[in-house]
Amino acid sequence: MTITSIGIIGAGTMGNGIAQVAASAGYDVLLLDVNDAALEKGLAALSNSLDRLIKKEVMNVEQKSQTLARIKTTTHYADLAQVSLVIEAATENQAIKESILQQVDQVVSKDAIIASNTSSISITHLGSRNSRPERFIGIHFFNPPPLMALIEVIMGKQTSPETLKAVLAMATRMGKEPITVQSSPGFVVNRILLPMINEAFFVLHEGIASPEDIDTGMKLGCNHPIGPLALADLIGLDTCLAIMEVYHKEFKDDKYRPSPYLIDLVAKGHLGRKTGRGVYAYDKK
Incomplete structure (x- = not known):
């Protein structure tokens, strides 16, 4: 073969x-x-x-x-x-x-x-x-x-x-x-990554820190090359939401419940870099 x-x-x-x-x-x-x-x-x-x-x-x-x-x-x-x-x-x-x-x-x-x-x-x-x-x-x-x-x-x-x-x-x-x-929902990388991104949206929604400070904290505190919210914008917020919805449905565990703030941004059409606006605003050019 x-x-x-x-x-x-x-x-x-x-x-x-x-x-x-x-x-x-x-x-x-x-x-x-x-x-x-x-x-x-x-x-x-x-x-x-x-x-x-x-x-x-x-x-x-x-x-x-x-x-x-x-x-x-x-x-x-x-x-x-x-x-x-x-x-x-x-x-x-x-x-x-x-x-x-x-x-x-x-x-x-x-x-x-x-x-x-x-x-x-x-x-x-x-x-x-x-x-x-x-x-x-x-x-x-x-x-x-x-x-x-x-x-x-x-x-x-x-x-x-x-x-x-x-x-x-x-x-x-x-x-x-x-x-x-x-075969298991999310496999390895996204099974670990997307709940982390989703949790960043919960932290943002609760007003604990600004988007910039959340991303800076994860970059400098965990040595990540990009913060979770900026990464979500790069991936596409609609894609992030779709994946979390799959996890929530398949695992039937509320720890995979999508953040209401993530849901709201997607409903508004703020999908990240590809639309020019997500958590952050981008120059569509």
Whole structure:
């Protein structure tokens, strides 16, 4: 079981970032989204990311051209029939992911591996909806994929050792450090990280300290490179809320109850950097 080509569904921040990493590692990539405008936007972001690497002298112009040449785009699921791995990188919404994965299952070859880039949803559950659950796995890239070294590789109850081996080999070829975890809401990193971020929103909501002082406290007191509230803005407050709602539902434990202040910001459309305002205000340019 060898991965030679990769289909990626979703050209947003995670999708185009994964496409960049895969193509830079020499894989042929097929990037799929709902329309050409979304694909063009994703490719533009990817190209800008490569330009930043050129500026840092991590990559040269020729390598950028070679990377972009390995990426094709499509709006048709049927085009995924020839790839050996499909990574679903849609928004963190279980119903959306299930719908996408069902369409993928209908068109890929019997030898293909199907993966979800979920950060919180059960791989065992998603795999149970697949006709070949032994070839279903979780591959959790961290944001932004080109810069973050870690990949969580998540085993569902039905995932075969051969599928795991193939994905670990792919991650290593990409220059990433994979860790293998069992399917459980949040897996390892987000299971620890998101409740901490959520608690920072409770502290803020209770008026214990300002956003700046909360973030400074965690940076200097715990040696974190970025404070939890600034990190939430980077991740997206809607994503943080969605993950905490999954934990609350799955674990049935109120220690995972989302902060009312987080809920309120999301309801207002203050989602963080991507909207220009979250806990902090940003220049959208």
